[in-house]
Amino acid sequence: MTLSDLGWNAVFEEAFGPFYKAGWVPARLTRDNKITYGALTGDGDEYEAVMCGKVYHDAETDAELPAVGDWVALEVGGEDAEHVIRARLPRQTCLSRKMAGKSTEEQVIAANVDVVVVVTDAGTDFSLRRMERYFTIIARSGAKAVVLVNKSDLYEKEDNEAAAEEIRALNPAADVHITCATKKRSLAVLRQYLTKGRTVTLIGSSGVGKSSVLNQLLGDEYQWVDEVNELTGKGRHTTTARELIILPKGGVLIDNPGIKEVQMWTNEVILREGFADIEALSLQCQFGDCKHGKDKGCAIRAAMEAGELDAGRMEGFLKLDEEIEKLRRSQKKRQMTVERRSKRELQARVRVYEKRRDPDHELEPRER
Ligand SMILES: Nc1nc2c(ncn2[C@@H]2O[C@H](COP(=O)(O)OP(=O)(O)OP(=O)(O)O)[C@@H](O)[C@H]2O)c(=O)[nH]1
């Protein structure tokens, strides 16, 4: 493995200049364990690293703290010494979300992502409004947008093509492909983005086929080996799964919980947007804390009485927070199910691994 396999380029090299003299090495962050980070160097070694005080204090906002995908200057510690992140290099792109409510607070999901692949389909998941949200996030990040109209086998050819065409019209800069993630050959179109050192991430609603795409890209064998190593540790002290993976045929893939949150957040924003007109009306209510019931000077009630506002939509607006809370709960529940499932799968893999390491396993007489 070399640094360029990990995404290193001339711009980073230039920025790193002064750090070489200090004896520090370039490393890319693979995991964020809250207290420590996983840091991968060009020779393929992964270190559990802590951030030095300067990096922490120099960050004026959380968004400036190191995140998965960032390039850092790493001081590799000797025996018993900690590995320390001494500096973070400027980001070339930054996938982030602005926290709901606190519109100025930005949460970084992944740094230095070159391509964001949005997975959708021509059927139940298809929504231009949702796609618009994704495009906004991607445009802000600086990454290239690629869309897969997946599950092509489930819909008519014309429907798939019409969906792709509408998405292209929405964002002419995006590449839109029709795919079927259950057929490996269909995903060959993705290879053009997965060139050496290019960093890719996948987003999209639950159930559209992101994991299926991922599994095809990783290949069964690769995924198996990687996860077993993760678990057996081999001196690695791994506390959480790696979020940045080097693909066997080139390219870097970032997959982390923050990406799932994008989807949750996007749905929330869309739900809110649907009531933007009522939200605007509420600003004209006489009292800032108007509950829009019998309150004096309520602009919303006035609009309803004047027949300008539908009672059903008004009810929807009043239930908005409740709906969003419901959405959050159901998504959280789903995520927990997925996590439990993958944990079970991992345990099964470890058992298989143990057996393979010990070929006589089955032959040993059972103790009674
Ligand atoms: N027919 C068909 N089924 C597909 C295709 N892609 C994925 N699926 C199936 O759709 C289901 C959901 O796919 P996943 O890959 O788990 O979806 P996901 O986007 O990772 O979902 P979350 O993990 O919930 O975010 C699985 O049963 C897949 O086998 C496709 O192209 N065609």
Ligand SMILES: [Zn+2]
């Ligand atoms: Zn009111």
